[in-house]
Amino acid sequence: MANSKDMKITPRAEDFSAWYQDVVLQGDMAEPAEVVKGCMVIKPNGYAVWELLQGELDRRFKATGHKNAYFPLFIPESFLRREAEHVEGFSPELAVVTVAGGKKLEEPYVVRPTSETIIGHFFSRWIKSYRDLPLLLNQWANVVRWELRTRMFLRTTEFLWQEGHTAHASQEEAHEEAVRILHLYADVAEDVMAMPVIRGVKSRAEKFAGADRSFAIEAMMQNGLALQAGTSHELGQNFGKAFNVQFQSKEGKLEYVWQTSWGVSTRLIGGLIMTHSDDKGLVLPPKLAPTKVVIVPIFRKEGEKATVLEEANKIAAALRAEAVSVEVDAREEHSPGAKFFYWEQLGVPVTIEIGPRDVAAGTAVVKRRDLGTKQPQKRDALVLCVRDVLNQMQSDLLEAGRKRMKENTVVANSIEDVAQVLSDATAEKGGGKFVMAHIKDDPACDARIKEFKASVRCIPLVDEYDGAGKCIVTGETVSHRSVIAKAY
Amino acid sequence: MANSKDMKITPRAEDFSAWYQDVVLQGDMAEPAEVVKGCMVIKPNGYAVWELLQGELDRRFKATGHKNAYFPLFIPESFLRREAEHVEGFSPELAVVTVAGGKKLEEPYVVRPTSETIIGHFFSRWIKSYRDLPLLLNQWANVVRWELRTRMFLRTTEFLWQEGHTAHASQEEAHEEAVRILHLYADVAEDVMAMPVIRGVKSRAEKFAGADRSFAIEAMMQNGLALQAGTSHELGQNFGKAFNVQFQSKEGKLEYVWQTSWGVSTRLIGGLIMTHSDDKGLVLPPKLAPTKVVIVPIFRKEGEKATVLEEANKIAAALRAEAVSVEVDAREEHSPGAKFFYWEQLGVPVTIEIGPRDVAAGTAVVKRRDLGTKQPQKRDALVLCVRDVLNQMQSDLLEAGRKRMKENTVVANSIEDVAQVLSDATAEKGGGKFVMAHIKDDPACDARIKEFKASVRCIPLVDEYDGAGKCIVTGETVSHRSVIAKAY
Numbered sequence: 015m016a017n018s019k020d021m022k023i024t025p026r027a028e029d030f031s032a033w034y035q036d037v038v039l040q041g042d043m044a045e046p047a048e049v050v051k052g053c054m055v056i057k058p059n060g061y062a063v064w065e066l067l068q069g070e071l072d073r074r075f076k077a078t079g080h081k082n083a084y085f086p087l088f089i090p091e092s093f094l095r096r097e098a099e100h101v102e103g104f105s106p107e108l109a110v111v112t113v114a115g116g117k118k119l120e121e122p123y124v125v126r127p128t129s130e131t132i133i134g135h136f137f138s139r140w141i142k143s144y145r146d147l148p149l150l151l152n153q154w155a156n157v158v159r160w161e162l163r164t165r166m167f168l169r170t171t172e173f174l175w176q177e178g179h180t181a182h183a184s185q186e187e188a189h190e191e192a193v194r195i196l197h198l199y200a201d202v203a204e205d206v207m208a209m210p211v212i213r214g215v216k217s218r219a220e221k222f223a224g225a226d227r228s229f230a231i232e233a234m235m236q237n238g239l240a241l242q243a244g245t246s247h248e249l250g251q252n253f254g255k256a257f258n259v260q261f262q263s264k265e266g267k268l269e270y271v272w273q274t275s276w277g278v279s280t281r282l283i284g285g286l287i288m289t290h291s292d293d294k295g296l297v298l299p300p301k302l303a304p305t306k307v308v309i310v311p312i313f314r315k316e317g318e319k320a321t322v323l324e325e326a327n328k329i330a331a332a333l334r335a336e337a338v339s340v341e342v343d344a345r346e347e348h349s350p351g352a353k354f355f356y357w358e359q360l361g362v363p364v365t366i367e368i369g370p371r372d373v374a375a376g377t378a379v380v381k382r383r384d385l386g387t388k389q390p391q392k393r394d395a396l397v398l399c400v401r402d403v404l405n406q407m408q409s410d411l412l413e414a415g416r417k418r419m420k421e422n423t424v425v426a427n428s429i430e431d432v433a434q435v436l437s438d439a440t441a442e443k444g445g446g447k448f449v450m451a452h453i454k455d456d457p458a459c460d461a462r463i464k465e466f467k468a469s470v471r472c473i474p475l476v477d478e479y480d481g482a483g484k485c486i487v488t489g490e491t492v493s494h495r496s497v498i499a500k501a502y
Numbered sequence: 503m504a505n506s507k508d509m510k511i512t513p514r515a516e517d518f519s520a521w522y523q524d525v526v527l528q529g530d531m532a533e534p535a536e537v538v539k540g541c542m543v544i545k546p547n548g549y550a551v552w553e554l555l556q557g558e559l560d561r562r563f564k565a566t567g568h569k570n571a572y573f574p575l576f577i578p579e580s581f582l583r584r585e586a587e588h589v590e591g592f593s594p595e596l597a598v599v600t601v602a603g604g605k606k607l608e609e610p611y612v613v614r615p616t617s618e619t620i621i622g623h624f625f626s627r628w629i630k631s632y633r634d635l636p637l638l639l640n641q642w643a644n645v646v647r648w649e650l651r652t653r654m655f656l657r658t659t660e661f662l663w664q665e666g667h668t669a670h671a672s673q674e675e676a677h678e679e680a681v682r683i684l685h686l687y688a689d690v691a692e693d694v695m696a697m698p699v700i701r702g703v704k705s706r707a708e709k710f711a712g713a714d715r716s717f718a719i720e721a722m723m724q725n726g727l728a729l730q731a732g733t734s735h736e737l738g739q740n741f742g743k744a745f746n747v748q749f750q751s752k753e754g755k756l757e758y759v760w761q762t763s764w765g766v767s768t769r770l771i772g773g774l775i776m777t778h779s780d781d782k783g784l785v786l787p788p789k790l791a792p793t794k795v796v797i798v799p800i801f802r803k804e805g806e807k808a809t810v811l812e813e814a815n816k817i818a819a820a821l822r823a824e825a826v827s828v829e830v831d832a833r834e835e836h837s838p839g840a841k842f843f844y845w846e847q848l849g850v851p852v853t854i855e856i857g858p859r860d861v862a863a864g865t866a867v868v869k870r871r872d873l874g875t876k877q878p879q880k881r882d883a884l885v886l887c888v889r890d891v892l893n894q895m896q897s898d899l900l901e902a903g904r905k906r907m908k909e910n911t912v913v914a915n916s917i918e919d920v921a922q923v924l925s926d927a928t929a930e931k932g933g934g935k936f937v938m939a940h941i942k943d944d945p946a947c948d949a950r951i952k953e954f955k956a957s958v959r960c961i962p963l964v965d966e967y968d969g970a971g972k973c974i975v976t977g978e979t980v981s982h983r984s985v986i987a988k989a990y
Contacts, residue, residue, distance in 0.1 A: 049623060051602075055573050056572040061571050065570065084544040085535075086535050086660055088660070106603065109601070109602040111599050115595060125599065158575065160603035
C-alpha cells in the first residue's frame with residue numbers, strides 16, 4: 015500500500031493546513047520534491063485526476079473552436095520588458111537560464127511564467143488580415159513562478175496548466191470570448207468538480223499584470239477561505255501594441271488585434287481536495303474519480319475464497335460493461351478492515367463488500383464514501399444502484415458546497431463590520447467568511463482591505479443582493495456588493 | 503489559409519532537406535521559433551497529430567500496467583554527476599538555471615534533458631520491499647538538450663516526449679520490460695504510423711549514457727537515411743546504486759532494483775513526414791490524420807449553391823455518424839482548385855468533390871491523397887467506400903515503406919564494400935542505403951564506420967540474413983549482421 019498505515023490525518027478542526035497536507039500525502043496524490051525548491055511530484059493518483067480534468071476542459075475548448083498548439087518553454091528576457099505592467103508583475107518570480115551548452119548566453123532566457131509575450135511575437139507573424147481572425151489557441155504546458163511560500167497543488171514553483179490565447183478583430187468579440195471562457199470554467203468547476211463558484215470581475219488592483227480586465231471564478235474552501243480557481247483576461251490591445259500584432263480590417267484599415275488569455279492549473283486539484291475531503295481522507299466526486307468503485311471480497315476459510323472471488327469478478331465485469339471503472343482488491347496480505355481504511359483515504363466514491371453470506375443471499379453491501387452510509391443491495395439491482403449512488407453523490411457534493419458557501423457568506427455595511435467579521439474568522443481552524451460589501455473598484459480601497467490580511471476577491475457578474483449602495487471606504491455609490499475574504 | 507499560396511515545395515530529388523522544411527511549413531505543422539535558439543512552435547496541425555500519437559501510445563502504456571506521473575522540470579546539478587557515464591553524455595547539452603526569484607541560486611538547476619536522476623531519487627523514497635515492485639511509471643513532458651544543429655521535429659533544443667521509468671526485482675524482469683516496450687513502439691510505428699522499423703540492440707558505442715543496453719527501432723526515410731525512432735534501455739543497477747534504490751527481497755535480503763527507461767518524442771512526427779510525404783506536400787496515414795476527409799462543394803451559379811451545400815453537409819453527417827472526422831470547405835473566397843491544392847499540402851487522406859451534376863446523378867468523386875486517384879462513387883455506397891479507401895491507404899503506405907526499405911538494403915562483406923555503398927549514397931538527393939554487415943560490437947569498430955559519416959544503427963533482434971560471419975573490421979566471428987547507415 016502506497017500510503018502509510020501509521021500516519022494519522024490531523025482533524026480539520028485542529029489544524030486545517032496540516033489536515034490538507036495529510037490528505038494529499040495519505041491520498042497518495044503528490045509529495046513535496048524538497049530537492050527542488052517549491053516543487054512537487056504529482057503521483058499517479060493525483061495525475062489521474064488531472065487527466066480527467068484535462069479531458070473535460072479540452073473537450074469543451076475544442077467544442078468552442080479552440081485548437082491546441084505548443085510554444086517554447088524559454089522566452090527571451092527582453093520580451094517581458096515590452097509590456098510595462100507585465101514585466102513589473104512577473105519579474106520577481108522568474109527563473110532564468112543563463113548558461114546553455116556549456117556557454118554563457120548572450121541574452122538570458124526566462125522559463126515561461128505565462129506565454130503572452132512569446133505568443134504575441136508569433137501572432138504578429140501569423141495575423142495579417144481580418145480573415146485570420148479570430149485566432150483561438152490553447153496550450154497545455156508547465157510554467158514556473160518562483161514563489162516563496164508554497165503548498166502542494168495550491169502554489170508550487172512549477173505547475174501544470176492550460177493557457178488559452180486568442181486574438182480578435184474587435185473589443186466586443188474579445189470581451190465575449192473572455193466571458194465565454196469564464197462560464198466554461200464555472201461549468202467545469204460546478205458540473206465536474208462539484209465545486210460551487212462565484213463568477214466575477216477582479217478589482218483593478220487584483221487584475222492580471224498586462225490585462226485591461228480580469229474575470230475569475232472564486233470558490234470557498236471548507237475553512238471559509240477563498241480560492242481563485244480560474245481566470246480569464248481581456249488583454250485589450252496591450253500585447254498587440256507591444257508585439258505589433260496588426261491586421262487589415264474589412265474596411266482596409268490597419269488595426270491592432272484585441273486579445274484574451276485564460277488559464278486553469280493543477281491548483282484546481284487543491285481546490286477539489288479542500289472542498290470535499292474529510293477527516294478520514296480524500297473524497298473525490300465520482301466524475302473525477304479514476305477508480306469509481308472498489309470491490310472488497312471477504313472470506314475467512316480457503317473454501318469460501320473461490321466462490322466470493324468469482325462473484326466479485328462478476329460484479330466487476332458487469333460494472334465495466336457499463337463503463338464504470340472498478341477494481342477488485344483481492345490482496346491477501348491485508349485484512350478487509352485495512353483495505354476499507356486504505357480506499358477511504360484514497361477517496362474512492364463507492365466500495366462494495368461481498369462475503370460468503372452475501373453470495374448465498376444474492377446480495378452485496380454498497381458503501382458511499384462521503385456519507386459513510388451502507389446499503390445492502392440485491393445482486394440483480396446492483397449495477398443500477400451503483401450508478402444511482404454515484405450520480406447522487408456527485409449532486410449532493412455540489413449541494414453541500416452551495417449550502418456551505420451560503421451559510422458562510424455575510425453582508426457588511428461598514429469597514430468596521432468587515433474588519434469584525436474577518437477578525438472573528440480564524441481561518442486556519444475554519445470559520446472564514448465571504449463578506450459582501452459595497453466597495454469602490456479603486457486600489458486605495460483594496461489597500462484598506464489588505465490591512466485585515468484579506469482582499470477583494472471579485473465583483474460578481476450577477477448581483478444576488480441589494481443592488482447599489484455606498485462604498486464602505488469612500489462613501490461613493492457603487493452598483494453592487496463585492497466579495498471580500500481571506501484567500502489562498 | 504494558413505500556408506502560403508506563393509511558396510513552392512522543393513522536389514525531393516533536388517534537395518531533400520529543403521523539401522522536408524517546405525513540407526513542414528506548407529503543411530502548417532510547425533515553424534522555427536528563431537528568437538529561441540533551436541526551438542520550434544508546434545502549430546495546431548502538427549499538435550493534432552501529436553495528440554493522436556499520444557492517445558495511441560498512452561492507451562498501450564496503460565493496458566500494460568503503467569501509470570502516468572509528473573516529476574519536476576528542474577534537477578539539482580549534482581544529481582547528474584552521481585552516474586559517471588550519464589553526466590558525461592549529457593553535460594555538453596545542458597541548459598542551466600542560475601538565477602531565480604531575483605537571486606543567484608546556491609546550487610544551479612539543470613532543465614531536465616531526461617529524468618533518470620530525479621526519478622531515481624524518488625524511487626529510493628518509495629521503494630522499500632519487493633511488494634513495491636514492479637513500479638511502472640510514465641511521464642509526458644518537455645525536455646531540453648542544447649543541440650548545435652537543429653531541424654524541426656527531428657532535433658530541437660526543446661522537445662515533447664514521454665519517458666517511461668520502471669523498477670524491477672530482477673534483471674530478467676527488467677529485460678522483459680525493455681523488450682516489451684520495444685515491441686510496443688514498433689507496433690505503434692508500423693500499425694499506426696505505417697512506418698516500418700527494424701527492432702534491434704544499439705551497439706555499446708551508441709547506447710544511452712548510463713544504460714547497460716539500449717534497444718531501438720530504426721526506420722528508413724525516403725532518402726535512405728536511418729532515423730532512430732524510439733529507444734528502450736536496460737539501466738541495470740546503475741541508477742539504483744547511484745541513488746541508493748534498495749528493496750528487501752522475498753528472501754529478506756537488501757538488493758538494488760533493476761531499472762528500465764524508454765522514450766519516444768515529437769521526433770516521430772519528423773519520421774512520419776519523411777516516410778510518407780511527397781513533392782505535393784504532406785501525406786498523413788489515415789490513423790494519424792486529424793481530419794480524414796474534406797468535402798469540397800463546387801458550384802458556379804448562386805442557384806446551385808444551396809443544393810450542393812445541402813448534399814455536402816448530408817455526406818459529412820453520414821461520415822460523422824461513422825466516427826470519420828470530416829470538414830466541409832464552404833469558403834467562398836477560394837476557388838475549388840485552390841482548395842484542393844491547400845488540402846493536398848495539409849495531407850488530408852481523402853477529398854470528396856461534389857458539384858451540381860453529381861447531386862443530380864446521386865454521385866460524388868472520391869480522391870485519395872497518396873495516389874492521386876479519383877473514383878466517382880454512388881452516393882449510397884459513399885460512406886463504405888470512404889472507409890475502404892482509408893483502410894487501404896493505411897495498409898498501402900506501410901507496404902510502400904516496407905518495399906522501399908527492402909529495395910534500399912544491401913549486403914556487404916568487407917569494410918571496402920561498406921565504404922563504397924555509403925559513398926555512392928548521396929543522401930541529400932536520396933539513394934541512402936542500409937548496409938547489412940557483420941561487425942563486432944566494439945567501440946573501435948563503430949569508430950571505423952564513423953569515418954564514412956555513418957554509424958552502426960542496430961544489431962537486429964531477428965536475423966533475416968545469413969547468420970554468423972566474420973567481422974569486417976577485426977575478422978572475428980559475430981552472430982549475425984548489423985545495420986549500418988547514415989542517419990539523422
